[in-house]
Amino acid sequence: MAQEVPSIALNPLTRNPQALGQVVRSRRAGCHLRLDDTAHACGVSTSTLSRLENGRLTGTNSLFKVLDGLGLAMLVMPRTEADALLRTLGHTVEWRCIPGAAAGGIRRPGASSTVHSTTPTLFVDYDGTLHVGHALLDTTSGQVSLDSGRPLLEFAPLLADLLEPYPEVEIVLTTSWLQRLSTEQVASYLPTSLARRVVATTRAVKPRLSYVLDGTERTYIITSYAYDKGLKNWLAIDDSVYGADHVGLVPGELVDHFLLLDSARGISDDGAQQRIRDWLASTHKGDHM
Template identity: 60%
Template sequence: MSPISSRPHASPNPLAFNLQTLGQLVRNKRASCDLNLLDAADSIGISRGILTRIENGKSVGTERLFKVLKDFGLVMLVMPNGEADVVLEALGHTVNWYDVMASQSPATKIGRRPSLTLDRTTPTLFVDYDGTLHAGHALIDTAGQITLDSGRALFEFVPLLVEMLEPYPSVEIVLTTSWLATLPEDKVISYLPAELARRVVGTTQGRKARFSYLRDGTGRTDIITSYAFGKRLLHWLAIDDSVYGADRFGYEPGELTANFVLLDSTRGISDEGAQQRIRDWLVEAHKDNCTQRGQTS
């Protein structure tokens, strides 16, 4: 239950990025007016319960919320992050948007989530095309013809992946390429050689990243993480030139960093460091998969 009164912060940061921080600003304003919950609610014309919910960061009807803000002399501004930075700095405050996003990420909510059993042990490799299996990014015209902005050959690094996976027939592939947004799934898969195409068990097509992750460039990472957790995958690795911010995902900060190989789009998997990470994962995943099978047989 919210306290009857509290000591106001002399100059609170006016940034409200969720209901909790908005509620804190309302509570601070009430305290600065030297009002307890009952007197404040009576003067505004709402119940003490509604005001308590707002101050505790709980959802209420928007009309009631704006009535409380208006009667407390508070206004809400909606603006892009870049403009908000300028306004906040003028008021003597700063904000780290990555920290704001991280505070709302799954990693900060572990206590609110049930434990997830990752019981699918088949090694799964999430594979992008552009900047991964070739250098550069594809340009797909209206006739479906594909060229690369780098001027390089399509899928020039595919033989490397075929060679790395050859000793591990159990490895499955899930495609993450943006080509899926333009071309039919079977067409996208058909560009792969048979050695890889037969491993494909799914794609991330149709999965949507949360807006906050789209905005800060980590949408691909969010989609892959969501797919992996949704399929209860235990052994998985994503090779992609767009998997930014991996340290922010998972139930604990940094938990999934090793599951993502962020590639240089000019080198893709031709990068020796990337190849070593893939090979190390294959060895470890194969060993763990064999162990798990032995325990259940």
């Protein structure tokens, strides 16, 4: 068991017992070792090693004995770090194509989900979007301040001006303030011209834990809402809408629906404002074609 062995050709990502078994079998075969000899050297029964290689569950102690005996190591790390490591090793992974990693509750409009709303809908965040900084919420008084010391919702008037020529545009709030304040309280901080456009929030949409862990929580919440309501003309302005190129059945098909902002500039960024103007103009044109 001390001989030098070749590296594994298979992708080392093992998301299920079958993939783990393939890696173990490949390692043993690469070492030119027999099943019974390997089992004996690892301190497990031949039947246990056979079950492991065939994708059947074994005891944790036996698993680690086999991994250690074959010179293998198991790493547990955040998915983003795993992605970088796998790419360094020459492997790429489409996480949401892996069984068990598909977007739960997210449906793509098609034969079974037709578009039934062409109303222009803007998904609006607060922190990093309508102001710089993160909110410090006092749930007792409902008062809000920012950790940056900057004015609260200082860029809201900019958004109001952008939307003013388009009275048909509706707003759906996505801000994390909704986790601690009521919808009425959250909307009350907006200028009246914006507050009256608010028709709903994404409060009721709950993402899977995997989306929370890999930072795509907000993106999937918004996408789920848009699909559920059958929205056609929508745009999300947010500093947290990561991974938009992965949502939908076709990679990249929904990228144009998301405007990922620089949290230090929000919608005060000239490029961001132009992107919003372009979206507004395109939806207005579509209504008159």
